[in-house]
Amino acid sequence: MPPRAPYTGAYRKLVLALDIGTTFSGVSYCILDPGQIPEIRSVTRYPAQENVGGDSKIPTIIYYDQSGTVRAVGAEAVGEGLEDIIEDEGWIKAEWFKLHLRPHWSTALDSSFVLPPLPPNKTVVDVFADFMKYLYACARKYIQDSHASGTIFWASVEHHTEFVLTHPNGWEGAQQARMRRAAVHAGLIPDTDEGRARVHFVTEGETSLHFCIQSGLTTEAMMNGEGVLIVDAGGGTVDLSAYGQTQTGAQLSFQEVASPQCHFQGSVFVTNHARIFLDALLKNSKFHDDLDHITKCFDKTTKLRFRNNREPQYIKFGTARDKDPQLGIRSGQLKLHGLDVAQFFQPSILCIINAILEQCKITSKPISTIFLVGGFAASDWLYSQLKESLEPFGLDLSRPDSHVNKAVADGGVSFYIDHFVTARVAKYTYGMPCSVGYDGTNIEHVSRANSILQNAAGYDRLPNRFSVILAKDTQVSELTEFRKSFSSIRWPLESFDALEFNLMCYRGCSTSPCWRDVDLEMYSTLCLITADMSQLSKLLHIRHHGKRSYFYYKIEYDIVLSFGLTELIAQVCWKENGEEKRSPAKIVYDHDILESALE
Template sequence: MERNRGCPLFLLAMPPTRPPYTGSSRKLVLAFDVGTTFSGISYSILDPGQVPEIKGVTRFPAQEKVGGDSKIPTIIYYDQDGKVRAVGAEATQESIKETIEDEGWTKAEWFKLHMRPKAIAGSSSLYKLPPLPRNKSVVDLFADFMRYLYGCAKTYIQETHANGPQLWLSVEPTIEFVLTHPNGWEGAQQQQMRKAAILAGLIPDNVAGHARVHLVTEGEASLHFCIQSGLTTDALKSGGGVLIVDAGGGTIDLSAYGQTSASNDSSFEEIASPECHLQGSAFVTSRAQQFLEDLLRDSKFFGDVETMKEHFDKSSKLTFEKIENPLFIKFGGVRDRDPKLNIRGGQLKLSGTDVATFFQPSVACIIEAVKKQCAAAQKPISVVDSNTVQSVFLVGGFSASEWLFSQLKISLEQLGKTICRPDSHVNKAVADGAASFYLDHSVAIRVSKLVYGTGCCTLFDPKDSEHRSRLSSVRTWADGYKRVSGAFSVILRKNVQVSETQEFRASFSRPVKDRLDLDEVFTSIECYRGTDVLPRWKDIDTDMYSTLCFISADTSNLSKTLSPRFARENGTLHTYFKIDFDIILLFGLTELKAQIGWIEDGVEKRSPARIVYDSDIARADT
């Protein structure tokens, strides 16, 4: 079967050359891709003067394949005391099934999706999301699984490299960790992943430890994989953009990129706001399970639905290719038979038409998302003259589905797009790409996904009808001026290209009667998800606003230098204090960075701002 028909030249292109490592001492980079259904590890050992290579961990405990594999199931079993008993391939062994039943172990799978933001597209489709084990948070599960991955990486490197134990000892204290997450994950989810890394013992809970954890979206990691595999070279020669579709177990991540200039073929920019949809292969399995339950509900085979689901998930799902051909799901012995239900010899026969319905929502979601990305990329937001997307690269474990690929190929070719997928290792694209993200750092410009800003009060203007309509929100502040609350100050608009060093700021003032109230600046950064390009008031489209994070900065040294000011209130003169400051945000990195700036003696001073996602702090602030 010719899987990449229509785009063979992409697989012949040479990947870009990586320069030698310029550090002074040996370093290890570990990239963990914790997927919804499968996970993988890639790594690179950096030796001074040597060109770094990316390798994968291809041997895990209890793997069925003798030659190894680059992925393991994202499954954990806990006993009744909450202790980890089996992880990864160990959790799928036939030999432990009896123990699982006898000792009442609890299975944790698909737990990654419990970390999702509420606003992510497709959340309503999570009708079969397994619950978390009792007394376990999603951070606990991530920590336990990353601890296991860390142990697997340690064993593999020690066993496969010359002087492996000594090598590991030399790099262990300074390992750089790269963690991947779906495009739709935001700051709160990134912080949860950091907490899990600390809980897993990967890093100490201090500034130096935190600096060794790097987070990257699965879409951007997949782009790096395609670049290093030479897949993007020919697609970008004509000046067009490329669209990466990372089809995984839980999410479908879409990211569009172009080159920043013709003279620099190693620097890329986002040319459309990335998307994330909960329509991965796990939901194909969920729809299949629902179909089987409805079909067999009143039969003696209803108790076999779980076995059927597992067989469909592991074998039948990816091999389904033609709607004309039936699909067989094996679950029992030769005596299991019911012709009315199309069960013979322990096999259930499903029509190809029925099986296609399991895939249809995911296929339709991807096609519509591709159209949206291509339309957005045609807008004049790029510094490149022409970044119209012509090439689509399908990666991720779900891309191995023959039916998915064939349906996307038919639809996208009708739109004039070429779709390709790597010939092998489709499931390790994210892990390899995450390591490449650390080494090569190919993306220099990213696109803002939402409108970002902060709630504020604004000076009351009696001539402004918007202000007059909000008289109930007008208050007199310590400086004697009236202000109307509920305003929204936009710091960054949606669909704006942002470089990594570009700063976005908004100016504020804070008058108070007690100087101690100015020892800290604490404010929220909020997202607006509606259609207004420049929203002004939070009482309009109220449901479209959500808190991204809170930023806190120590301004006690500044407050001590403030001189009292004077204002009248009801005819009485009183003192007050005021600071004028800027909130400075950097959105161009894979993680948000913040600072507070102010003018002191004619010189701008700055204070690092701590970014907080804890909802308890939010309640205290209100």
């Protein structure tokens, strides 16, 4: 990686990257001082952490009391001696809550998967906000304790802090909007346009690329013009992202060379398969009441140590008095066949192998190098099985030899300060619902004649048309705008003061989707775009349709979308006296509004 240039900003800034994972979370940061070369650091001290000063992750767990007040978070929530307090006071545990944020259209979780419910009277935004607030407090204390004149230093950056929030490849604008709302509730930013602009989003796949670049892992892999595939295997999701390198002079940049993937097959699903097996095994025994505890012991020890399916595996969960030879329990240890444990991993392994092979087929650059990162990557069994299965295809799988658990947090900071990725690939086809003038000679129109509607001017129109603005698998640079012309006929004039548009996604297989009544289940509303058009409406002139004596107004405009950044940007454009005018559009992801828009 080329050396970083000194920071050229006018004043000091702090960049905080919050990696809130399904099972573990962490924070990395960078102080941007004018004239100084930026350096990425990790928060490595948290309350109640066992490995003091040496661990950059804490469990993603929160305990609430019966009144909904936060009582224990992170390492504090798994501390020794806490069980009695939890039981006596009825504390409620929130874990794996990140998966409650998943998109509604995403692949359904396996029906056998037990996703812990959110605490009563808590939304996923509430829980995210509480966890963000805790991470922020930990980062503030760590930075104040670690830097000279810490309190004075913090005061200088507190209101000049940029937040990078990481999320799985499959998350979209609706999930980003909820995370930003959580950041407001947590007190990280004020609820103003300026405050919200200090929150930035990046996929975990892209952060992992930045981490690999920092570690010097991509240089050799791309020497022959090939791309690399990053597999970020975490607690909840497995994200796949393929990149190719471009370089102009000393400027190093990367582009996505295939649409990214996101699969719900992270390490918690291995634990879930173990739980199902143990539930059946212990069903009619006295140990069935200990199912949660035994599963937890498997998750903390047996799962991590598993390397050989030919040897028996053990779950140490009790004392010497706990035994049942028929179940394989002796001295508080449950004996399992190695082949059974291997089956717990098998769905995740098969999913990742198939996803890698699929990704390599569709990339615009050949792929032979794959990097496995993320917390799940620490599993030797996962790594060995993937490596062995991929070698016959000429694919070389490797994993960074250290700090794989902080790849996302460090990469989040690098995303902000290094900005290596300059082009991304559209995951789906994006467009607008619209109507089209009825044509009695068009067989497609005739087959839909029973849905004809009349607009305000009295013309026959067919609804359910889909106008594509950006096609799937299109490579999009950050500066590229995609635009489409539309017109709208209304009466009266005041109805034009504000326009609303549904931006939709088509997630099906067709390369040229045209009608929304075909593959109906493959369409979903991504967001609602609203624009103030009151200035333009004042310039409109009344029109008249002589045949039917209708009076109406007509407006012509372009929808302009920028997809190349990690967040969608929308504008509405029109011509005024031959000059293009633009109105920034507000993008609304509110769930209730989206639901009503779909009706």
